[in-house]
Amino acid sequence: MSKQFQFKLVLLGESAVGKSSLVLRFVKDQFDDYRESTIGAAFLTQTVSLDDGTTVKFEIWDTAGQERYKSLAPMYYRNANCAVVVYDITQTASLEKAKSWIRELQRQADPSIVIALCGNKSDLAARRQVTQEEAQKYAEEEGLMWGETSAKSGEGVSDIFTAIAKKLPLTAPPSARAGGARTGPAARTGVDLNKQTNAQGGQNEQCNC
Amino acid sequence: MSFNSHLAFNIKKATPTTSTTNTNTTSLSAAPSNERAHSKSNNGDGGASKSQIGADIGTSSPKLPMPHLASKSTPTTSEPNTPKFNSVGKSTTLSNTIPAVALDESSNMKTKKDSIGKDLIGLFDKFDIDNNKSANKSEPEESDDPVTEKYKEFAKQAKKEDPKEDDIFASKEKKASETNEFKESNDDQVTEKVVESEISEKPTPSSMTIQPYIIPNTNMAATSKIENTGLSSPIKSLSSEHESEFDEKKEEKDKSLDDITGNEEEQSAPVEEYELKTANDKTNLSQSPDSEPTSIPIRPPRHRNNSIRETQVHVNPEEQYLQSHKPFDFQNFLNHLKKKSADPILGNKKADLSFMEYAITELNKIDKYRAPRDKIICILNSCKIIFSFLKANSKETNADAFMPLLILIIIKSRTPNIISNIHYIESYRGEEWLNHGETSYYLSSLQGAVGFIQSISFDKLTISKEAYDAHIEAWEAQKKTFEISQPTKLVQPQPHHLNENNGPQHSLSPSNVLFTSAEMFTKSLSNFLSPSPQNESPLADQQREQQEQTQNSIREEEERIKRESDKTYSQLKEMFPALDKSILKDVVTMNKGALEESLDSCLQLVNEI
Numbered sequence: 001m002s003k004q005f006q007f008k009l010v011l012l013g014e015s016a017v018g019k020s021s022l023v024l025r026f027v028k029d030q031f032d033d034y035r036e037s038t039i040g041a042a043f044l045t046q047t048v049s050l051d052d053g054t055t056v057k058f059e060i061w062d063t064a065g066q067e068r069y070k071s072l073a074p075m076y077y078r079n080a081n082c083a084v085v086v087y088d089i090t091q092t093a094s095l096e097k098a099k100s101w102i103r104e105l106q107r108q109a110d111p112s113i114v115i116a117l118c119g120n121k122s123d124l125a126a127r128r129q130v131t132q133e134e135a136q137k138y139a140e141e142e143g144l145m146w147g148e149t150s151a152k153s154g155e156g157v158s159d160i161f162t163a164i165a166k167k168l169p170l171t172a173p174p175s176a177r178a179g180g181a182r183t184g185p186a187a188r189t190g191v192d193l194n195k196q197t198n199a200q201g202g203q204n205e206q207c208n209c
Numbered sequence: 210m211s212f213n214s215h216l217a218f219n220i221k222k223a224t225p226t227t228s229t230t231n232t233n234t235t236s237l238s239a240a241p242s243n244e245r246a247h248s249k250s251n252n253g254d255g256g257a258s259k260s261q262i263g264a265d266i267g268t269s270s271p272k273l274p275m276p277h278l279a280s281k282s283t284p285t286t287s288e289p290n291t292p293k294f295n296s297v298g299k300s301t302t303l304s305n306t307i308p309a310v311a312l313d314e315s316s317n318m319k320t321k322k323d324s325i326g327k328d329l330i331g332l333f334d335k336f337d338i339d340n341n342k343s344a345n346k347s348e349p350e351e352s353d354d355p356v357t358e359k360y361k362e363f364a365k366q367a368k369k370e371d372p373k374e375d376d377i378f379a380s381k382e383k384k385a386s387e388t389n390e391f392k393e394s395n396d397d398q399v400t401e402k403v404v405e406s407e408i409s410e411k412p413t414p415s416s417m418t419i420q421p422y423i424i425p426n427t428n429m430a431a432t433s434k435i436e437n438t439g440l441s442s443p444i445k446s447l448s449s450e451h452e453s454e455f456d457e458k459k460e461e462k463d464k465s466l467d468d469i470t471g472n473e474e475e476q477s478a479p480v481e482e483y484e485l486k487t488a489n490d491k492t493n494l495s496q497s498p499d500s501e502p503t504s505i506p507i508r509p510p511r512h513r514n515n516s517i518r519e520t521q522v523h524v525n526p527e528e529q530y531l532q533s534h535k536p537f538d539f540q541n542f543l544n545h546l547k548k549k550s551a552d553p554i555l556g557n558k559k560a561d562l563s564f565m566e567y568a569i570t571e572l573n574k575i576d577k578y579r580a581p582r583d584k585i586i587c588i589l590n591s592c593k594i595i596f597s598f599l600k601a602n603s604k605e606t607n608a609d610a611f612m613p614l615l616i617l618i619i620i621k622s623r624t625p626n627i628i629s630n631i632h633y634i635e636s637y638r639g640e641e642w643l644n645h646g647e648t649s650y651y652l653s654s655l656q657g658a659v660g661f662i663q664s665i666s667f668d669k670l671t672i673s674k675e676a677y678d679a680h681i682e683a684w685e686a687q688k689k690t691f692e693i694s695q696p697t698k699l700v701q702p703q704p705h706h707l708n709e710n711n712g713p714q715h716s717l718s719p720s721n722v723l724f725t726s727a728e729m730f731t732k733s734l735s736n737f738l739s740p741s742p743q744n745e746s747p748l749a750d751q752q753r754e755q756q757e758q759t760q761n762s763i764r765e766e767e768e769r770i771k772r773e774s775d776k777t778y779s780q781l782k783e784m785f786p787a788l789d790k791s792i793l794k795d796v797v798t799m800n801k802g803a804l805e806e807s808l809d810s811c812l813q814l815v816n817e818i
Contacts (some may be wrong), residue, residue: 075657
């Protein structure tokens, strides 16, 4: 009855928008008993239970937000099932940055990736620079999920992750999806050991050295 | 314990100065031999079973560049680091479990002992067993504040073990004569039967270990100067003595070095001072603070004698022993780190360096394992150390803080074949493991960091353009001097040299292909036999000389062959005017100019015609 799915979620966004705080809030607030310990907050896991009894386990990959590490991002979002692009509602520039991340994801990530745009620091609404309407409109245009959160108060944090869990295709087992992701831009150049053994079968007879 | 001995060993290797404080009789004998072999035999298992040493030598070679780097990059700063390492070593003396960080168990290096059964790093387990067997031997080394009794006991043991060890090394290496020299020196130490002398001896290996990594000879002299100025005069002369011994071994007449080391005649003098010093140490140990002003002040602060004296005062040996063998407390370790580093990330140099040493050591292990999973574990362990450092500094353990440190570690570690290792992991690690889980995150981080380093440019750095240019310029200059001082160091020039010398013969005939390939084979053999040129080991110069000699002899041989060939060719040309000249040339070349054989070949040819 209860199926468990595992998804890779990558966090993107400018530095200091609160990516890590957001995910820490999400991970530490709920299901603390179930939480697996990880080396650091750069990689975290959290399980979300849905109404129908399925559980979705998120593997949350944090990324370095600094501009200079932008080139590292493809390493992180390859094979990702979902991405949360975070911006700071008190910084217009951070939304612009988020938009560029979204463009990059749409262009280079797995086409089936679920992208959520997340406006963080909603507790600082007084200093708001990005209106809800503006962000929501953009999200609708791009076909993204959207929500505002506050990592500080915890408001909206679990909602956005639950929404992502619901939106993710829960039909196929994750391993199959992971396999499908290989055909993406960052396709893996693995080594088929079986194939090699067969191909070299004849030669091996000649030389056993 | 397995982890500890391993860790301690690695730290020692990474910072040569550390080994000086932790060495005792066995390690003294082991360390120099290791230096000679360019191998990284564990000091701890120096006196252990033969097979272990063999295995160690076998597995250790890929890691070689690491100490070289460590000492090169931090030649001076590593010195003040020592006390820190001591204390860390103390806290890590016996790690059984770390409740504080109950991480991924199978991969947690700190829980290695617990997970022997399922642990991937089987090598360490082997270590563990062997160390347990030779517990008596390795323990004094690990325990940070060995007591006099222990030392004496140990000295006796070492006396027993040393010849055996030397035999092993003699068989392992072809430098029996050197081993004997060390044997003698060891015997000297043991016959003195004064344990403290070993402590006073400690600076010696430090100058020896650092020395090989300095490229030009003048630098070498300069560093040893620096080294020596920090030391007390008896030690100074002592270390000089060792250096000169060392020089003898290397058969390297470094005049600039002689200026400091003095001549070999001095060898007898330091021995006296040596004994004097041991007397001082004795008085220190018997708690006579009066002698302190006279004997101690000249001693460098990094010496452990002080701590030994203190423990001698307050703690009895058994208590001390127990204390040093209590279970490893990770929280303590963290607190310790915390105390050391007041500032954020690169704040406290000592803590920073030590954490980096650990991380580098772990990362460098990647090249020593075969299984992709084991390699990943090395990455994970390194990342864990970075995170524990971040935690200890009350930093957020997110990617923003982690990534720069990872990049720094990768740059500092200069792990051999890191990109190949990553490709290897990618190719052979099981797909599902590669795409999911924590390990994949850190593998991706490493890949990203390596990619970042590869594509690094000025605009990604936070330094000014001027500083950047200055650094690049300095680096290029350094590189140049390095290349000049190491003319035969690179393997690549050799094919070039081949072409130069065989130029005339190349034009002779196509058969020179055979000839050339044969010679290339010889050369590759000689290359293979001579150690990797990347090591700035004490014997590098000697080997270079040998290499040069072989090359010279090869060159001479080539010239001789060429002369003979010309002679034979002209003779044969007269004898067989009917034969095609090019065929004649071929024949001569094939027979390497030997007249009789060429003649036979020609006769055969003529008969066939």
